[in-house]
Amino acid sequence: MTTAVNPAELLAIATTIAREAGALVRRRRDEGVEVAASKSSPEDVVTFADRESEDLIRARLAQLRPHDGFLGEESEATGGTSGLTWVVDPIDGTVNYLYDIPAYAVSIAVVEGEPDPASWTALAGAVYNPVLDEMFSASRGGGAFLGDRPLRVSERSELSLALVGTGFGYSAEKRTRQAEVVEGLISQVRDIRRIGSAALDLCSLAAGRLDAYYESGLNPWDIAAGALIASEAGARITGFQGRPAGKELLLGAGPGVFDELERALVELGVVPR
Numbered sequence: 001m002t003t004a005v006n007p008a009e010l011l012a013i014a015t016t017i018a019r020e021a022g023a024l025v026r027r028r029r030d031e032g033v034e035v036a037a038s039k040s041s042p043e044d045v046v047t048f049a050d051r052e053s054e055d056l057i058r059a060r061l062a063q064l065r066p067h068d069g070f071l072g073e074e075s076e077a078t079g080g081t082s083g084l085t086w087v088v089d090p091i092d093g094t095v096n097y098l099y100d101i102p103a104y105a106v107s108i109a110v111v112e113g114e115p116d117p118a119s120w121t122a123l124a125g126a127v128y129n130p131v132l133d134e135m136f137s138a139s140r141g142g143g144a145f146l147g148d149r150p151l152r153v154s155e156r157s158e159l160s161l162a163l164v165g166t167g168f169g170y171s172a173e174k175r176t177r178q179a180e181v182v183e184g185l186i187s188q189v190r191d192i193r194r195i196g197s198a199a200l201d202l203c204s205l206a207a208g209r210l211d212a213y214y215e216s217g218l219n220p221w222d223i224a225a226g227a228l229i230a231s232e233a234g235a236r237i238t239g240f241q242g243r244p245a246g247k248e249l250l251l252g253a254g255p256g257v258f259d260e261l262e263r264a265l266v267e268l269g270v271v272p273r
Contacts, residue, residue: 005084007139011124014108014225015137017060021053021106022130025091028052033098047098050074053090053106061086071115073221084123085115087224092127093197102131107199109224117220117227118244125225127199136203136229144206144232151233154208157256159264162211165193165201169217178216184268189261198250202226205252206233212253212261216271223250240271 028049035047054074061070069080072088079085086108091097093104109125127136136151138144144151156162166182168175186192193210195201198218204210206229213230227237227245230252237252239245241262245252249271253261 005123007123008142010084010110011126011137011139011142013061013064014110014124014126015128015135017057018106018108018126018128019130019135020060021057021090021108022128024056025049025053025097025104025106026130029097029100033100035098046074047091047094049097050091050094054088057086057088057090057106057108068110069115071220073219077115084110084112085120086110087115087221089199089221092199092222093195096196101196103129103195103197103200104131105129105197105199105203107221107225109228111224115220117223117246120224122224122228125228127203127225127229129200136206136226138206138225138229138232140228140232142232144229146203146207151206151229152208153206153230153234153254154211155256156211156254159189159257159260162189162253162257162261163191163193163209164189164261165195165204165210165213167194167196167198167201167215167218174217181265181268181270185264188264198222199226202230202252205235205254206230212251212257214249214251214261214265214270216247216249218247218250220246227252241266 054072067082069085071077089107092107097104106128111120111122113120124139201213205213235252236258240249
């Protein structure tokens with residue numbers, strides 16, 4: 001580490017701010033959600049609550065950690081001098097949030113190094129679902145937790161009995177290709193879930209609610225906290241054929257089904273060659 005900071009101290013900051021932002025997000029949902037803009041496509045929306053949540057998180061971090069960098073989904077990235085960067089998704093699962101489906105979360109992580117999943121070292125992360133009041137958290141080397149309960153990935157050893165999570169992109173062309181992969185995979189597994197929040201999918205993997213999870217097209221803020229939580233719970237997290245997890249692909253699973261699932265996804269061309 002480039003700084004003499006205890007990951008547990010960073011985690012305390014992440015969980016405190018995630019809970020505060022989550023309360024704001026839940027309150028705004030109860031008041032009624034307004035779409036502020038669309039991003040990559042008309043289906044890819046951002047709400048005023050996304051922006052308000054990120055503003056709150058950014059302001060709190062500026063007070064507590066003024067020398068750290070910041071990378072969020074809804075605002076301009078800024079560098080720091082400490083070697084640490086906070087990677088933030090103010091509402092992961094915005095479409096769920098828009099439709100009042102209770103599967104959305106505030107995701108806050110702090111990483112060392114460049115804010116790129118291919119090279120960073122994640123130190124602490126918190127993912128908070130304010131509807132269910134579930135706080136998932138992890139610090140590097142300190143394990144993963146749901147509240148105070150330690151998490152451990154599923155010990156499932158047969159892919160045919162595995163419950164697998166995934167997600168789809170926003171472009172129609174990409175969703176069509178991803179659906180073709182699902183069509184080929186679904187007969188090889190117990191079933192497939194598409195929950196709509198990468199952060200919560202990774203936390204579900206950590207908690208044993210999913211046996212595996214894969215998705216392509218994810219951004220750094222989608223995975224920073226959740227991938228650390230899943231890893232600290234014992235999941236293997238990687239990209240395509242051993243490359244680092246990132247936009248090309250994130251594949252996470254318990255050790256018992258990881259290799260078999262990876263082979264199946266390679267055969268189905270989950271990442272076009």
